[in-house]
Amino acid sequence: MTSLLTVRNLSVYYGxxxxxxxxxxxxxGTGSVVALLGANGAGKSSIMKAVAxxxxxxxxxxxxxxxxxxxxxxxxxxxxxVYVPEGREIVGNLTVRENLVLGGYHVPGVARRARxxxxxxxxxxxxNKADGPAWRLSGGEQxxxxxxxxxxxxxxxxxxxxxxxGLAPLLVHRVFERLATIRxxxxxxxxxxxxxxxxxxxxxxxxxxLRSGRIVGWRRAQDLKGEAARQEAxxxxxxxxxxx
Ligand SMILES: Nc1ncnc2c1ncn2[C@@H]1O[C@H](COP(=O)(O)OP(=O)(O)OP(=O)(O)O)[C@@H](O)[C@H]1O
Numbered sequence: 293m294t295s296l297l298t299v300r301n302l303s304v305y306y307g308x309x310x311x312x313x314x315x316x317x318x319x320x321g322t323g324s325v326v327a328l329l330g331a332n333g334a335g336k337s338s339i340m341k342a343v344a345x346x347x348x349x350x351x352x353x354x355x356x357x358x359x360x361x362x363x364x365x366x367x368x369x370x371x372x373x374v375y376v377p378e379g380r381e382i383v384g385n386l387t388v389r390e391n392l393v394l395g396g397y398h399v400p401g402v403a404r405r406a407r408x409x410x411x412x413x414x415x416x417x418x419x420n421k422a423d424g425p426a427w428r429l430s431g432g433e434q435x436x437x438x439x440x441x442x443x444x445x446x447x448x449x450x451x452x453x454x455x456x457x458g459l460a461p462l463l464v465h466r467v468f469e470r471l472a473t474i475r476x477x478x479x480x481x482x483x484x485x486x487x488x489x490x491x492x493x494x495x496x497x498x499x500x501x502l503r504s505g506r507i508v509g510w511r512r513a514q515d516l517k518g519e520a521a522r523q524e525a526x527x528x529x530x531x532x533x534x535x536x
Contacts, residue, residue, distance in 0.1 A: 295354075296322045296481050297343070297373075297449055302351035304338040304505075312338035314505045315351070320449065323479040327492045327513075330502030331530060336485040337378060339502075340451040343483070344368055344375035355449070370398060372448035378457055378485075380438040384427030388418050391426050391437055395444030404444070411440035415470060432463030436470060443474070449481045456488045464491055471495055489522055501529035 297320040304313040313335040320326045328336045342349035345365035353361045360368055382391050392411055396404045412419040415436040421429060426437060435455055442450055455471070456464040468491045474480060475495065486492040492499065493513050501509040509529035516522050 294322050295319045296356055297483070298352070298354040299339075299343065300352040300354075302339065302342055302349055302353065304335065304342045304347055304349045306338075306347070312347075312505055313342065313349075316502075316505070316507050318500050318507065318510075320481050320483055321497075322448075323475075323481055324498075325475060325482040325484060325496040327484045327486060327496040327499045328502055329486065329489060329492065329499050329530070331487075334502040335505040336502055337453055338505075340375060340453055340483060340485055344373055344451055346375065369445050369447075372446065373451065374442045374445045374447035374449070375451040376438050376442040376453060376455070378453035380431075380434045382426045382429075382434055382437050382441070384425060386426060387423050388426050388429065388437055389422045391441055392444050395441030396446075399444065399446065407444050407446070411443055414443075414474065415440055417466075430463070431459050432466055435459060435463070435467050439467070439471070439474075443478075447480060449483065452482055452484045454485055454487065456486060456491060464488065468495060489516075489526070493517070493522070499525075501525065503530060 300317045302313055302316045303311060305311055316339055328339060330336050338347060341347040343353055345363060345368045355371055355373060360371060389408060392408050396407055399407060412422055417433050418436050429437060455467050472495055484492060484496060493516055496513050498513060499511050500507045511525055516525055
C-alpha cells in the first residue's frame with residue numbers, strides 16, 4: 293500500500309519546555325485507518341494538530357509525496373488534510389447547513405452544494421434538521437455534523453480526535469457505524485485518536501500506542517481481535533490503568 297502520510301521524528305512543543313510529542317514517526321497508507329491510542333495527556337491530540345499545522349512542531353511531514361511541514365494550516369486543508377477537533381466545536385447559533393458551508397468555504401458553489409447533499413445523505417439523522425440551529429442536535433448528531441463539516445473540505449486524510457468523547461454507548465456505536473460506511477465508500481484515510489479500544493478495533497487497520505509523547509508500540513488491528521490480546525497490549529504499552 294502506498295503511503296499517503298509519512299511522519300518522521302515529529303516533536304511538538306508548547307513553549308520552550310513542555311514537549312507533548314517526542315520524535316514520533318508513523319505512516320498512513322492511502323485509504324487506511326491508523327489509530328493513536330494512549331491515556332489522557334499522552335500527546336495524541338498534539339500529534340494530530342501538528343499534522344494539521346495547528347501547533348508548532350519539528351520533524352518531517354510528507355503528504356502524497358510532498359513535504360507539508362512548512363505549509364500553514366489553511367494550505368494543508370486545501371491539500372486534503374482535515375482535522376476534526378475533540379469536543380466537536382460546531383457553531384450552535386448557525387444552522388446545520390450553515391455549519392457545513394463553513395467546512396467547505398473554499399469549495400466553489402456548485403461542488404459545495406453537491407457535497408452538502410452527500411454529507412446529508414450520509415448522515416440522515418442530521419438531514420431532517422438541516423435548517424434548524426445546530427445547538428438543537430444531540431451530542432451524537434453534533435459529532436456527525438463535525439465529521440460532516442470535515443468531509444465538506446474534500447479531505448484525503450481525516451484526523452479524527454476522539455469522536456466518541458462524551459457520547460452514550462448507543463451513539464458511539466452509530467458514529468462508528470457511519471465512519472465505517474465513509475471508509476468503505478470514499479477510500480478516505482483516517483488517523484483516529486480514541487480511548488475506546490473496542491470501537492477503534494472495528495474501524496482501524498493498525499494501532500500505535502502512545503505514552504508520554506512517545507510511540508511505545510505498534511500492532512495490526514487483526515492481531516488485537518480477542519479480548520485477551522487487547523488486554524495484553526494495553527498492559528504492555530499503556531499500563532494497567534489505561535481505559536479500554
Ligand atoms: N495548548 C497547550 N499548551 C500547553 N501545554 C499543552 C497544550 N495542549 C496540550 N498540552 C500538554 O501537552 C501534553 C499532551 O497533551 P495532548 O492534548 O496532546 O494529549 P492527549 O493524549 O490528546 O490527551 P487527551 O486524551 O486528554 O486529550 C499534555 O501534557 C498537555 O498538558
